[in-house]
Amino acid sequence: MKKILLLAIFSLLGIGGFAQTATKEQIVSDLPELEITEGINLHIISPEPIQYVDLSTQKLTGDLPTSNIARIKITDAETDQTGKTKNPIHYSVGENIGIITVVGQSFIAQYKAVYRNSENFNTITNIHIQAEDMQPIEFNKMIFSNLxxxxxxxxxxxxxxxxxxxxxxxxxxxxxxxxxxxxxxxxxxxxxxxxxxxxxxxxxxxxxxxxxxxxxxxxxxxxxxxxxxxxxxxxxxxxxxxxxxxxxxxxxxxxxxxxxxxxxxxxxxxxxxxxxxxxxxxxxxxxxx
Known part of the structure; x- marks a missing residue:
């Protein structure tokens, strides 16, 4: 799995980039939190095809098993330039381990990933991106989402x-x-x-x-x-x-x-x-x- 997942389908949609939007700026402290721990994959389910996912630190890794699901997990150990495992990574409860950004066809949603103890049996395994977590984005051309x-x-x-x-x-x-x-x-x-x-x-x-x-x-x-x-x-x-x-x-x-x-x-x-x-x-x- 790639440490930073980037899926660009903009060429297919004929999009050169994002236009400026009128949405408010996001502050890290205001981002909704997602709990994540070792040995459990977190699935983020989008209501429309995902165009781009960014994981801000190497403590997170993931992929796109389908066009509208991002699968994220904690990185277990450091790797060198050849991909060989080096030292295991240790996390503390409540540690902020990165920002997860998901961009759909008409929105951007961001979450703060927070570590929880693996013994916590209430750890969430999947979430649906909610309307209140979406910020609308505008494109240079009128592009309609699948929704x-x-x-x-x-x-x-x-x-x-x-x-x-x-x-x-x-x-x-x-x-x-x-x-x-x-x-x-x-x-x-x-x-x-x-x-x-x-x-x-x-x-x-x-x-x-x-x-x-x-x-x-x-x-x-x-x-x-x-x-x-x-x-x-x-x-x-x-x-x-x-x-x-x-x-x-x-x-x-x-x-x-x-x-x-x-x-x-x-x-x-x-x-x-x-x-x-x-x-x-x-x-x-x-x-x-």
Missing amino acids: ELRKFAMDIIQKKADKNPIREEKDFKLGVQLNNVYVLSDYIFLDMTFKNNSNLSYDIEDLKFSIEDKKIYKATNNQSIEMTPIFQLNPNKHLRKNFRNIYVFKKFTYPNSKVMMIRLIEEQLSGRTIEMKVNYSEILKADTF
Whole structure:
């Protein structure tokens, strides 16, 4: 495990750095305390993906087992430059052993790690970051957190799907509908419904989005650009009857000579595949909300 954990996903989000915020300054004495001891990992659970974790001293070490959980523990012994163990580290009860900083997509939270005796059976093993411990941070560009994207997607899905979808394709007793397209800031939301009119359940291998040429004269001439949603409301791998979902993309454009291709692919052996083409003109008619 690294002594100082730094996970930077800013390049993926297109973030160059933080803008100045109007939040108050933090003082070490005012930070909430987290008790920690030998032999017990402390798990800090974030409501949104963690972008960065800083451990201020070498007395703390940790990692990110998942995108929204930071795992922290006490360093048992000193190590030299080669990583070999040197002398064991001894701690005293109540000792301040470092500051833990957790940065999410829209907040920063800081805690003061305090040593407690390993014989204390009330030592906390996990905490959820609470709203009162979060300080909001602002980015140079409008970036929405996954929590905010989920809220927007829920607002959309609570609306009734239009009886006349923008696009609809049917095959193999399957149906794919593009109910509507919404835009908010630099985000595009696709409201889609999938229908299975057969008695055979559909196990989804993949749902692919790509930008491709409208006219393909030769297979080698086709320039396909795969697109991956940055967020989807409900990850689902099984389609029994009807299923509606929201897929979110960062803003994109493509010329009239190309189309967005949406492919629903079933797991083998059946391998039923259904495709739908979406023209850019239909994306341009997106609603706001």
